[in-house]
Amino acid sequence: MTTVETSATVPVGGPSLPQERRLVTAIPGPKSQELLARKSAAVPAGVGHTAPIAAVAAGGGVVVDADGNSLIDMGSGIAVTGVGNADPKVVAAVQAQVAQFTHTCFMVSPYESYVAVAEALNRITPGDFAKKTALFNSGAEAVENAVKIARKYTGRQAVVAFDHGYHGRTNLTMALTAKSMPYKSGFGPFAPEVHRAPLSYPYRDGLTGPEAAERAISVIEKQIGADNLAAMIIEPIQGEGGFIVPADGFLPALVEWCRANGVVFIADEVQTGFARTGAMFASELFGIEPDLITTAKGIAGGLPLAAVTGRAEIMDAPHVGGLGGTYGGNPIACAAALAAIDAFEHDGLIERAQHIGARLTARLEGIQASDPRIGDVRGRGAMIAAELVDPTTGKPDAALTAAVAKACIAQGVIVLTCGTYGNVIRFLPPLSISDELLDDALDVLMAALAAS
Numbered sequence: 041m042t043t044v045e046t047s048a049t050v051p052v053g054g055p056s057l058p059q060e061r062r063l064v065t066a067i068p069g070p071k072s073q074e075l076l077a078r079k080s081a082a083v084p085a086g087v088g089h090t091a092p093i094a095a096v097a098a099g100g101g102v103v104v105d106a107d108g109n110s111l112i113d114m115g116s117g118i119a120v121t122g123v124g125n126a127d128p129k130v131v132a133a134v135q136a137q138v139a140q141f142t143h144t145c146f147m148v149s150p151y152e153s154y155v156a157v158a159e160a161l162n163r164i165t166p167g168d169f170a171k172k173t174a175l176f177n178s179g180a181e182a183v184e185n186a187v188k189i190a191r192k193y194t195g196r197q198a199v200v201a202f203d204h205g206y207h208g209r210t211n212l213t214m215a216l217t218a219k220s221m222p223y224k225s226g227f228g229p230f231a232p233e234v235h236r237a238p239l240s241y242p243y244r245d246g247l248t249g250p251e252a253a254e255r256a257i258s259v260i261e262k263q264i265g266a267d268n269l270a271a272m273i274i275e276p277i278q279g280e281g282g283f284i285v286p287a288d289g290f291l292p293a294l295v296e297w298c299r300a301n302g303v304v305f306i307a308d309e310v311q312t313g314f315a316r317t318g319a320m321f322a323s324e325l326f327g328i329e330p331d332l333i334t335t336a337k338g339i340a341g342g343l344p345l346a347a348v349t350g351r352a353e354i355m356d357a358p359h360v361g362g363l364g365g366t367y368g369g370n371p372i373a374c375a376a377a378l379a380a381i382d383a384f385e386h387d388g389l390i391e392r393a394q395h396i397g398a399r400l401t402a403r404l405e406g407i408q409a410s411d412p413r414i415g416d417v418r419g420r421g422a423m424i425a426a427e428l429v430d431p432t433t434g435k436p437d438a439a440l441t442a443a444v445a446k447a448c449i450a451q452g453v454i455v456l457t458c459g460t461y462g463n464v465i466r467f468l469p470p471l472s473i474s475d476e477l478l479d480d481a482l483d484v485l486m487a488a489l490a491a492s
């Protein structure tokens with residue numbers, strides 16, 4: 041057997057990658073800089089990036105770049121690789137499927153894996169009632185279809201979304217999204233019949249859940265009218281909007297109002313789904329059973345797949361041929377999803393998310409005790425954030441947030457920011473990350489805060 045010289049080859053990803061933060065060059069190193077220069081020339085400036093590296097492998101809790109740096113992954117490619125990056129179960133399922141067939145189009149020649157994903161989602165989503173599932177390619181496409189289905193079912197047109205909400209980048213989902221820069225600015229006109237209601241944001245509004253729900257319902261009744269409303273769409277815990285956890289009682293009151301008024305309640309669990317929040321779905325944390333649930337990100341271990349799951353009688357409202365798409369429920373993505381869902385159900389990942397949440401929260405609250413610029417620590421499971429503020433005025437501090445995130449990345453920790461005011465540092469590690477890497481990442485964050 042000959043041994044292969046490995047130093048010049050790309051390391052294989054997955055959990056066997058050395059689980060360590062290792063910097064061998066400045067970030068970005070020369071090879072990453074080379075790629076970024078090619079990117080600037082070939083890819084439009086509108087497609088930004090958070091970490092200036094050329095990724096060549098990832099797994100466990102690290103991302104390795106072309107220069108040989110190993111960075112701690114506190115973002116999971118935006119909450120996607122919950123099961124882990126290049127997870128062996130997912131890789132094996134994909135390899136087997138890709139050799140079998142890559143595409144028939146489910147609308148032309150159906151295949152088993154699509155149906156099996158639908159059955160699995162019908163089973164694991166909250167609500168003990170008959171459900172059906174349709175598959176798509178992206179979170180935005182799932183949200184668009186949930187709205188289509190709700191409109192067809194109710195015969196009504198209006199849709200209400202919430203302050204700080206994020207639902208995607210297509211025309212309808214831009215309309216549903218609250219934040220102008222960078223998601224909407226200059227890209228209008230937006231889809232009509234989209235309205236906005238105030239959210240429960242306990243750190244900033246000080247309202248109880250029922251009070252915040254009453255405020256939202258009053259806006260909806262006075263400004264839209266229940267009779268015109270097809271659907272209400274909300275993220276149970278807001279993602280891009282700042283990991284805002286609504287006060288207890290807010291979501292149940294909204295669901296109850298929707299039921300009483302014939303409005304379809306859609307939970308957008310694209311970011312919160314699949315064990316991320318320490319429950320299979322965040323809706324469970326609030327005791328709600330949505331009529332429709334949109335999922336994507338964590339569903340297939342990194343392959344593009346999305347779903348709308350919900351009450352059978354609502355899902356069946358559109359006519360034959362009214363739902364679909366060329367690639368929706370692609371067989372390779374479905375194979376990956378079946379492997380990922382099996383891992384979420386049987387590999388202790390829900391407990392792992394709870395453990396990560398407890399560890400991150402304890403560390404962040406420890407830092408907060410001596411640094412009042414951390415105004416709020418919040419989130420659930422492996423979806424935790426710190427809101428950074430001016431300690432005297434309580435005003436959002438976006439500049440500090442950007443500086444801290446940049447310093448973390450320079451030290452080999454990939455962190456993401458979010459929030460309407462750009463002042464939230466969020467942690468979304470893969471559930472396969474080790475405690476040692478989590479602790480190291482928090483040490484780096486603490487040092488970055490101290491130096492900023």
Ligand SMILES: *Cc1c(COP(=O)(O)O)cnc(C)c1O
Nearest residue numbers: 178179180206207208279310311
């Ligand atoms: C990311 C996200 C979307 C959009 O998903 P894409 O796959 O990027 O289209 C929609 N809703 C929520 C809550 C998200 O976090």
